[in-house]
Amino acid sequence: xxxxxxxxxxxxxxxxxxxxxxxxxxxxxxxxxxxxxxxxxxxxxxxxxxxxxxxxxxxxxxxx
Amino acid sequence: xxxxxxxxxxxxxxxxxxxxxxxxxxxxxxxxxxxxxxxxxxxxxxxxxxxxxxxxxxxxxxxxxxxxxxxxxxxxxxxxxxxxxxxxxxxxxxxxxxxxxxxxxxxxxxxxxxxxxxxxxxxxxxxxxxxxxxxxxxxxxxxxxxxxxxxxxxxxxxxxxxxxxxxxxxxxxxxxxxxxxxxxxxxxxxxxxxxxxxxxxxxxxxxxxxxxxxxxxxxxxxxxxxxxxxxxxxxxxxxxxxxxxxxxxxxxxxxxxxxxxxxxxxxxxxxxxxxxxxxxxxxxxxxxxxxxxxxxxxxxxxxxxxxxxxxxxxxxxxxxxxxxxxxxxxxxxxxxxxxxxxxxxxxxxxxxxxxxxxxxxxxxxxxxxxxxxxxxxxxxx
Numbered sequence: 001x002x003x004x005x006x007x008x009x010x011x012x013x014x015x016x017x018x019x020x021x022x023x024x025x026x027x028x029x030x031x032x033x034x035x036x037x038x039x040x041x042x043x044x045x046x047x048x049x050x051x052x053x054x055x056x057x058x059x060x061x062x063x064x
Numbered sequence: 065x066x067x068x069x070x071x072x073x074x075x076x077x078x079x080x081x082x083x084x085x086x087x088x089x090x091x092x093x094x095x096x097x098x099x100x101x102x103x104x105x106x107x108x109x110x111x112x113x114x115x116x117x118x119x120x121x122x123x124x125x126x127x128x129x130x131x132x133x134x135x136x137x138x139x140x141x142x143x144x145x146x147x148x149x150x151x152x153x154x155x156x157x158x159x160x161x162x163x164x165x166x167x168x169x170x171x172x173x174x175x176x177x178x179x180x181x182x183x184x185x186x187x188x189x190x191x192x193x194x195x196x197x198x199x200x201x202x203x204x205x206x207x208x209x210x211x212x213x214x215x216x217x218x219x220x221x222x223x224x225x226x227x228x229x230x231x232x233x234x235x236x237x238x239x240x241x242x243x244x245x246x247x248x249x250x251x252x253x254x255x256x257x258x259x260x261x262x263x264x265x266x267x268x269x270x271x272x273x274x275x276x277x278x279x280x281x282x283x284x285x286x287x288x289x290x291x292x293x294x295x296x297x298x299x300x301x302x303x304x305x306x307x308x309x310x311x312x313x314x315x316x317x318x319x320x321x322x323x324x325x326x327x328x329x330x331x332x333x334x335x336x337x338x339x340x341x342x343x344x345x346x347x348x349x350x351x352x353x354x355x356x357x358x359x360x361x362x363x364x365x366x367x368x369x370x371x372x373x374x375x376x377x378x379x380x381x382x383x384x385x386x387x388x389x390x391x392x393x394x395x396x397x398x399x400x401x402x403x404x405x406x407x408x409x410x411x412x413x414x415x416x417x418x419x420x421x422x423x424x425x426x427x428x429x430x431x432x433x434x435x436x437x438x439x440x441x442x443x444x445x
Binding site for chain 2: 011012025027031034036042043
């Protein structure tokens with residue numbers, strides 16, 4: 001699984017003035033497709049991201 | 065053993081009961097993603113649902129849902145691998161494996177980690193031009209984080225002929241399987257492997273080991289060694305006990321529903337390009353929030369993908385019906401998923417819109433006119 005351009009994504013603003021939930025996903029390209037992977041270890045894509053991060057093959061940039 | 069005793073044993077083993085097959089879509093009839101995919105060199109789900117290819121530097125492949133099936137067995141579809149670029153000399157760590165994964169909570173009946181751990185029997189039909197000895201392995205993803213494995217060899221005897229293969233593997237009395245929606249076990253049918261997996265003494269399926277080089281010592285073939293090679297599977301079944309019973313056929317709708325626990329697509333209908341079933345609201349000036357009804361609750365948090373990608377040809381908008389379109393500025397992201405509930409919510413960033421539109425009903429809209437626009441929800445193992 002080729003994962004690049006990884007960056008955390010915050011949640012949507014549900015109520016104006018209330019800060020969104022932080023790091024609900026990882027915005028990235030997986031095999032060339034742009035997706036946002038939920039930060040749930042039971043998600044196979046996130047499991048692979050964690051594996052590649054642990055192996056030093058991938059870094060995840062902070063959310064905007 | 066008398067016939068009556070055999071029948072009693074069969075009933076007692078639970079293999080004579082319905083829903084005996086721990087494999088979903090073993091008849092290869094459901095193929096939501098595609099019926100054919102080409103130029104495959106990396107691991108993934110490509111065509112037939114729930115059937116995963118583990119591949120690491122072992123040629124290039126076309127994968128197809130095929131109509132080539134064994135005669136007289138009631139099958140209509142099979143899964144076909146066709147080599148298009150060969151790899152005649154595999155590196156030590158390279159491999160090619162057909163994998164099927166099962167949730168841990170569906171395996172508790174096997175009672176792994178106890179002295180009562182039960183054997184399972186795996187059966188399938190296979191056809192290939194490449195005769196020789198292959199290995200069918202179970203890989204447990206145990207609660208302690210280890211990966212115990214136990215495999216048995218099987219032989220394809222006749223080229224280009226459908227054959228039924230059966231292997232029985234003892235239960236693992238030493239390690240528990242997680243009682244959750246996490247991946248608990250893999251059926252691994254090895255089709256090629258480097259020496260990292262073959263150099264040790266093959267354990268012949270009677271014990272469980274975590275030693276990598278003992279996994280597939282019996283493997284004598286490299287399915288990737290020629291572009292003439294192809295291999296097809298159907299009728300994959302795993303059942304409790306030491307007897308392979310006939311494949312458990314089921315109606316298409318039942319199999320589809322089982323598969324949609326792991327993956328489904330919401331596809332547009334009508335000329336307007338609006339995705340059926342998805343209605344949302346403008347949650348603030350720069351974001352839309354959608355609720356997606358699910359045909360069956362998803363196994364876990366899905367990865368949501370717009371197809372085509374949101375930023376290819378300005379394809380996707382939030383459509384305020386009859387008012388305006390607001391262009392997406394990012395990929396869709398899961399907002400909430402809850403176990404065993406029948407919808408998920410997702411959000412997507414959009415170009416800023418006047419505050420007066422906040423709260424208005426929207427639908428996702430692909431404006432490039434493709435008939436194949438869809439949004440996929442992937443909760444596979």
